[in-house]
Amino acid sequence: MRERELLELAAKAYGIGPVIGFEDGQLVIGPIRQRRYWGPLNQDGDAARLAAKLNMDVSFRGEGDERVVQVNDTIMFVNSDLACGNEMKAYREAVVSVAAEIGRLL
Template sequence: MDDRELLELAAKAVDLQWMSFGDNGAWIAGRETLWNPLTDDGDALRLANKLRMRIEHHVRHPFVAVFAGKDFDAVKAEEPHEVDVDAATRRAIVRAAAEIGRAM
């Protein structure tokens, strides 16, 4: 799944009205700036909060896991973070949200 599809499905999961895809994110109805939780920490945190996600960073293995859904077991996304833990966390959040959006 490419970034555009991830963002479209993640927006659907939180009922954001998708308008178009720009060079650096998505234009969402009612927003004056691009929405891109893949690159923006604030957008990613708001997405995770809205979907009540649980985020776990593993000490022994370089990956982050995101859990969502009833009892945090319906959706799970893992992302390795050898270099950039913040980018991996944002991507895992968006991947989990996209799975929720796909199921809607």
């Protein structure tokens, strides 16, 4: 799934819009005169607000190559970013992926 599509589905789950564009890895949320940028794949704060709004329980488990991000009880993500020590990137990607799946079901 492309980045824009992933973000649009996550935005649907979050309940924001309308989406009027996509720039530098972020959605442009309108209306035009009041537009703002929303980028939970790149912005820790946007990802944290998304997780909170959707009542996600996000945690890290394991060590080294066995490290995973767990979201809620059943969805687990194995991510090479964790092995490289980039926990926040792994956190953002996991949150957006779960939110996109929620948005797809709406």
